[in-house]
Amino acid sequence: MARKLVISVFFSLYIFSVADAEIYLWPLHGLRRLSSSFSEFRDGRYHAGIDLRTFGRTGLPCLAVGDGEIRRIKIAPLGYGKALYLHLDDGNIAVYAHLSGFDRGLDSLTYYWRLERKTSWCDISLPPGTFRFSVGETLCYTGSTGTTAPHLHFEMRDERQRPFNPLETLYSVPDDHPPVISGLEIVPLSPESLANGSPRPLISLFRARGNRFFVLDDTLQLEGMFGFGASIWDEQGYGSYKMAPLSVELLIDGTSFYRLVNSRFDYGQNDVVLLEYDIFGTRADGRYQLLFKKEGNTRTDRDGTGVIHAQRNLQNVHVLEHGLHRGEIIACDAAGNESRANFHFVLHRYPVVSMARKLSAAADVVVGSFDPDGGTVEMELFESLNGGSSWQRIVLEPFGRFHRGETSPVDETVYRYIVRDDEGATVERFFASPLVRQDDDKVFCECIPELAFDGIALKIVTDRILASAPRVVRLAGGSFDTSAVQQMGPKEYFALFHRHHVVDGLNVFYVSGSDHRGYPLRSAYVLNIFKLDPGTNVTFNASDSLQCELHAVSIRARSICIIREIASPGETPSDLGAVSPPFAIEMPADLLIELRIVCDPGRNVGLFHWKDDRGWKCVGVPEREGGYIRVTKTGTYAFFRDGLPPHLRAVAIERIPEGSGFFKPYAYYLPVIEKGSGIDPYSAEAYLNGRMVVCEWDDFRERLYISVPRATAGGPTSLRVEISDRAGNRSVGEYGFVIE
Helix, strand or coil, X not given: CHHHHHHHHHHHHHHHHHHHHCCCCCCECCCCCEEECCCCXXXXXXXXXXXXXXXXCCCCEEECCCCEEEEEEEECCCCCCEEXXXXXXXXXXXXXXXXXXXXXHHHHHHHHHHHHHCCCCEEEECCCCCCEEXXXXXXXXEECCCCCCCEEEEEEECCCCCEECHHHHCCCCCCCCCCEEEEEEEEECCCCCXXXXXXXXXXXXXXXXXXXXXXXXXXEEEECEEEEEEEEEECCCCCCCCECCCEEEEEECCEEEEXXXXXXXXXXXXXXXXXXXXXXXXXXXXXEEECCCCCCCCCCCEEECCCEECCCCCCCCEECCCEEEEEEEEEECCCCCEEXXXXXXXXXXXXXXXXXXXXXXXXXXXXXEECCCCCCEEEEEEEECCCCCCCEEECCEEECCEEEEECCCCCCCEEEEEEEECCCCEEEEEEECCCCCCCCCCECEEEEEEEECCEEEEEEEECCCECCCCEEEEEECCEEEEECEEEEECXXXXXXXXXXXXXXXXXXXEEEEEECCXXXXXXXXXXXXXXXXXXXXEEEEEEXXXXXXXXXXXXXXCEEEEEEECCCCCCCCCCEEECCCCEEEECCCCCEEEEEXXXXXXXXXXXXXXXXXXXXXXXXXXXXXXXXXXXXXXXXXXXEEECCCCEECCCEEEECCCCCCCEEEEEEEEEEECCCCXXXXXHCEEEECCEEECCEEECCCCEEEEEEECCCCCEEEEEEEEEEECCCCEEEEEEEEEEC
């Protein structure tokens, strides 16, 4: 007993000493454990606060962090769920979200306000002086409304409603774990730029040296203009929650080129998050924070441009000399824990292959190359008699300005030429000199469109090694353009077309060549391409009978948009009937704010978006939403008809925390099965003994909740529930039970 008393007194003294040093009271009793931090990436927006763990519990009292008054109460089916806004006397605003309930007076106000207006949701602004609280008083109770798991979302805003990081200056949390820096992204920023020989973004993984230092073993070979990104997350050390660090800095040769501090932002800047990240998968280690500032990024807690170039003296670009450079990334959390990641790169031009051909008059191959930077090159030549399955080295000898090697006298030989300069950059070419074949065999290829720089690129993958790079031609309107083609591997090529070289509508790309045996490659690929300006309207066919208009309501700048039919990415629920095949809407995600698809697909038809973790999800039904649908994300879409109403299950009862005491300590809930367009949360209505009551739809748990005020009389009760899906199909259920 004495030991428990000592521990209790020590804990109380610790809490008192921490609170005594801080401006505001911590919003919960107990341990300071976080599951999310300020300014994290959250599905196309910034996380505006910190998430406090409640360890699976709901109904924990939330405390007024300072003296102030409630000016706003919001209850919504998604987003913040039940949220409370405490205006503090010093002008700042404390926000509590995902709550299960409020103070008794606020519970009563929100319940009867909604009942009077026959709605389940509210956003109430209160006049000054209506509900005032002193520091330490209970305002509300933790919950899981609008989210998947119980926790308290807590944020601080300034007098202009701008969220700011409460861990930077207001609060401290126990944390001795430094941020983790797991990977480096190199982003080429012009068509002529190369990262380790590739014009596409390159990912390299760091190797950990302890828990604070990370290194990249290989030296990067870079040419042109580029920026860096890094996969970085912070851990408090209590659970595996991956959070955003407080600050990240990029240094080149000891000089700061870019620094970000997650301090403060405006809600109008939420979509800027798409300018700050490249996403490779759904996990935290696949999310790369860009360490350079893109045009349109208005965050004021970012310093520097971070863009690097080796040759051009451009505005907002750091010019570096050719040669070896040292990069360093420093990440710091709010507790002062720091991590560092080091890497090296050589900035120069890649060697050039000036000759690579098989002589027709002799069994010789002639090759040549040079270093445009004036250095020396090393050359290797190999031949394969079995289509690239195995390789044999060919000895090269000087031959005037070139080199020559004697090869095997086999017609179907394929050659591999490797050139390496004195700084380590490597160029590889595959070529052959086959006889022309007349039979029916041919080469197959796959064309994969990609958005690249200020245009589009075709990634071309063949099933056999080609005799030389294929010819890629775009044909439209009686004219054609030929793209320069870069070899990326034995059977992979990359062809880039600037947006000026494509037209609105159908563009046909022809790929031609031959393989090392002499068999032809001939393929045509059709793409629907549009050049969008803000305010542009274009037309495309989602199916043979469904024409759509695409309105570029809000995009940051002129952009290429590709709309193409694709294979279904996954299973379609049996409740849905296909109205169109799946199609992809592709454009730079950082430029997209809002598109609108205007169409008339018919009754009960909605547009669905494919989400890898959740399947097909309805984003809008034109018939019920003014004839158009808002599109704010690129990805895979399809039109489906939902003709089936939701399926109502039996009523169940669930114990709930006592909270303010305004409601009975239990709630009735009704599971609803809806595999089609999803429930319309604003459509639900509930009646007890013929009188309307407040009900709330929980989308994450697919349940309709009915909380019963404590003043409700007990006894036999009838319940009538009506609810619709997003396509307008309505279900009605009637039940009987006894209220305690």
